Amino acid sequence: MNAHEWFMGLLDAVGSGTANPHTESGRRQRQCPAHADSGPSLSVRPGPDGSVRITCFTGCTRDAILAALRCSRSRLAKAAPVPPAQYAEMVGLRLAFPPVEHKRNGPPSARGFRLEAVHDYGQAVLERWRSGQHKELVWETVRPDGSRVPGLFGVSIADLPLYRQAEVQMAIAVGEPILLVESESSVDALRGWYSTTWAGGAPAVNIGRLAEVLGRYPNTIVVPDNDPAGLACLARLHAAGLAPHVLMPGADEDARDLYSRLGPAGFDHAIRHLVRAVA
Structure with missing residues (x-):
């Protein structure tokens, strides 16, 4: 049991909700x-070595938190030699917590949302949360030690790389088709294809980053969202010379919908036919 697992066990033992x-x-x-x-x-987040990273967002210091749990700072780096519940009994730890209130303006996890996907942009990650038909996108900044904090600190969306940029650059080097879509969820759905997008969706199309990575690459195929915002985005890509080929989904479809409707074989045929037709 590492320090993070032990610390979480201690919180469980004392009734922290x-x-x-x-x-x-x-x-x-x-x-x-x-x-x-x-x-x-x-x-309460794990460090890369199994240590504990604790932050109270209302301002309690680390020492105050440890004092309340009757723990030394060493417990953030190494588990105690006894199980958490036994430790609580040994030090006479008795805490009373108020009922948990799930506030409407709290984090998505406190409002009944489930974590649907995590999209890695290197120095930042995008969490996609869903509750029924409602979704929320939450950015977190990745610290040098690998831990994450809510929000973008010292990082702008425009400065982020393309989603899965390293894979795309390798594919360009060997002449593979690159599918440019409008969302990370569409990239993730296009299994077996080299695909990418930019951070921020249609309203924040990152022309500069796309031009830097894709340039005039002739095997780029744009699969836009077929809605007003997606078509406006496609027009900007066309004007910038970044849409040499377009595979248009049906009305109100995106790339993920098109892939689901055609199936892997049908989608493969559509892409290969387009590439051959313009070769």
């Missing part, structure tokens, strides 16, 4: 033992 017990992100958002926390507002 979670933002959402059904998601990994929600389980790491706990009630802070250093104040009457109905939030929950304590972020």
Whole structure:
């Protein structure tokens, strides 16, 4: 058992509630033992070596949190030699937490959303949350130690690389078709294809980054969203010379919908036919 697992076990033993017990992100958002926390507002994340990273978003210091749990700083780096529940009994740890309140303006995990996908942009990640027909996108900045904090700090969306940019650059080197789509979820759905998008969706089409990576690459195929925003985005790509070939989905479809409707074989045929037709 590493330090993070032990620390989470101690929070369980003393009754610290979670933002959402059904998601990994929600389980790491706990009630802070250093104040009457109905939030929950304590972020408990693992370090790359199994250590513990704790942050109370209401301002409690690390030392105050550890004092409330009767732990030394060493417990953030190394588990105690006894199980968490036994440790709580040994030190006479008795804490009372208020009922957890899931506020409407809290994090998605506290409002019944489930984590649907995590899209890695290197120095930042985009979390996609869903509850029924409602979705929310949450950016987190990746610190040098690998931990993540909510929001984009010192990073702008325009400065981020393309999604899966390294794979795309390798594919360009060997002349493979590159599919340019409008969302990370479409990229993830196009299994077996080299595809990419930019951060921010249609309103934030990153012409500069696309030109830098794709340039005048002749095997780029744009598969736009077939809606007003997607068509406006396609027009900008055309004007910038970044849409040499276009595979248009049906009305109100995106690339993921088209792939699902045609199936892998049908989608492959459509792409290969387009590439041969313009070769």
